[in-house]
Amino acid sequence: MRHGDGRLGRLLLHVPTNKLSMNQTKDSAGNLIIVSNRGPNDFVWQDDHWVVRPASGGLVSMIDPLARQPDVTWFCCVSEAPPASESRAALFTTAADQTDPEHHIVPVPLPSKIYQAYYGTISNEVLWMLQHHLVGQFGYSALDAERHRAWTDGYLEANRRIARAIRESGIKPRVFLIQDYHLYPLPALLREVFPDVPSLHFTHIPFPGFTMLKLIPQSWRDTIFQGLLGADVVGMQTEWDSRRFLGCCEELLGAKVDYKNGTVAARDGRLVRVRAFSASTNPAALEQSMQSPAVAAARERLAPWTGWQAGKRRDEGKQTIVRVDRLDPSKNQIIGFRAFGRLLELRPDLCRNVRFLAFLTPSRTDLRVYRNYRDAVYTMIDEVNTRFAADCEGEPIQVFYTNDREQALAAMEQCDVLLVNSREDGMNLVVKEWAVVSQRPGVAVISETAGVAATTADSALLVSPLDIEGTARAMERALGMRSEERAARLTTLRESVYSWSAADWLSAQLAELDVTRDD
Missing domain, CATH: 3.40.50.2000 (Glycogen Phosphorylase B;)
Incomplete structure (x- = not known):
């Protein structure tokens, strides 16, 4: 319009x-x-x-x-x-x-x-x-x-x-x-x-x-x-x-x-x-943030999981899936982690080569429903980590439970897959921020029910938020996508963000x- x-x-x-x-x-x-x-x-x-x-x-x-x-x-x-x-x-x-x-x-x-x-x-x-x-x-x-x-x-x-x-x-x-x-x-x-x-x-x-x-x-x-x-x-x-x-x-x-x-x-x-x-989002402000000492320090802290050093991947065989959201029932983290567990079940060969970095921001902890949801999310994380720790030579899901924007930006910059499987979202600006900062390039897996899906259909992989099998398959496809297709999809999404800030x-x-x- x-x-x-x-x-x-x-x-x-x-x-x-x-x-x-x-x-x-x-x-x-x-x-x-x-x-x-x-x-x-x-x-x-x-x-x-x-x-x-x-x-x-x-x-x-x-x-x-x-x-x-x-x-x-x-x-x-x-x-x-x-x-x-x-x-x-x-x-x-x-x-x-x-x-x-x-x-x-x-x-x-x-x-x-x-x-x-x-x-x-x-x-x-x-x-x-x-x-x-x-x-x-x-x-x-x-x-x-x-x-x-x-x-x-x-x-x-x-x-x-x-x-x-x-x-x-x-x-x-x-x-x-x-x-x-x-x-x-x-x-x-x-x-x-x-x-x-x-x-x-x-x-x-x-x-x-x-x-x-x-x-x-x-x-x-x-x-x-x-x-x-x-x-x-x-x-x-x-x-x-x-x-x-x-x-x-x-x-x-x-x-x-x-x-x-x-x-x-x-x-x-x-x-x-x-x-x-x-x-x-504000692309110019994001670009400026990526030059900050805080983001540089976050890159170094995340290097053991992302494999990046001085702007380059040390081991091209390793990949990361990242999610960045508030710990809120609408963000649907439990289904996302179940889908990741299903991915490892379908593709045991990925166990040693894929890590899931979850940046979960504390939210409304004064409300009982949010505390109960947080406990349920951690229970699911523990189940997946316990089941696959031996095959993955360590816990495949790493949780960062803090409100650290610079750390989240550094992770989005370096990830191979961004997972946003919200039950429903008005828009979800994380996807648009990721489109500005991604350098891998990465692929976005997004719920059809997130508002941002209306503008990303040609550049992201869309999933139904309650479809565990479908989300696992979408992550599998994203991890196996050729770099040329990743770059083309990212370019399309990035251009749309810059054209409407x-x-x-x-x-x-x-x-x-x-x-x-x-x-």
Whole structure:
């Protein structure tokens, strides 16, 4: 889908030299307001003071270039520590004094009980699981009284407080860019206060069909959809997500939907546009990262497994399979490791020549379902390693359980096969990052249900996420693929990433909002 190159889109072309003061910002034509659960920094209350740490993740890296513009303000949530009055005063001082001077961050403090209900219980245990079609042992389960309270007193209350914080900030908004499933009610709440300010809500994770959404109460669904339809533009990762959203509006709301033009008639008579904006990465920033001392050190640490030394393979007979993802049920690691075990069973001759390096980032360890899933993943790893250790002359699966981006980049650069067998993904930026940094060259094995599969069909090997046999065969094919075919596939994927970067993703959304301003 093509998007115009309007005034807001051209905002990305300007490189800021300094940041406007609050007074300068208020007196300007208005600020572009980014709203997300998480901002470019994590604020942690520790030993009676706030500790500021850089935040990781795809959302932050994609939005950061825009956030550095002088007339952009970023509102983000922070779990407030007791005593609230002391921590709140210190929070605003810390945000002003200890964050990047090119960022204008406004933290929205939420009492820890509200934050946990809004973020942990509803956003992660309910919405995340449903939208990734995860139901049962490692997913969504019954809604008891506690979860109903979490919806009302946590999720809805948090969104109301965010809207109030924006209103009371005194900052004049020009445009709202609202991020992800944590903030579904927010567009409608902001429209009540700022009816003439254009807004776009972008959902970074998959959007489910109406059958899955019928697993939550009708009143919750109505709040979600009426909240989203408060925006002028509803952004999704893929055309498939957009169609599912349109179908839900028709089936669950009885709204008038125009599938051809991608619009939904809101209750107030507006036509809300539904558009796909495929998220991407920043190739130039990745190239710069690969020159860093941290990546160089990671290459050396990984050399015993990758066999690389000074940019060359010591032993061309050795190959590596790599996966890089959060330890999350949606990432489907258990099936991936079972498929690797099946590969070694099918091809015992590979035992001494293939290693699986798994870079697993700790995730949401405060939630029981995630801890249980982590234990199940390690049980599967132990089973495969125990079974094949003798034939492989060592454990064939090596786990790196840490959040070390540079180490993961070094592994992706050197691997022969990248495995991304997610149950479902909004996009999966790991694949696009790998396409930029791979030097082997390698081959990607990707789930058909990952959003990125829509743009990699000609360059990756696609698998069904629950097909153990098929995934094992795909890894076998990838390991045996001739270098010429690997290089051709990688070139195709790399060109697609360079032709549509994170800057293009942002510009397309801003250009779509320009249409709203012109209407």
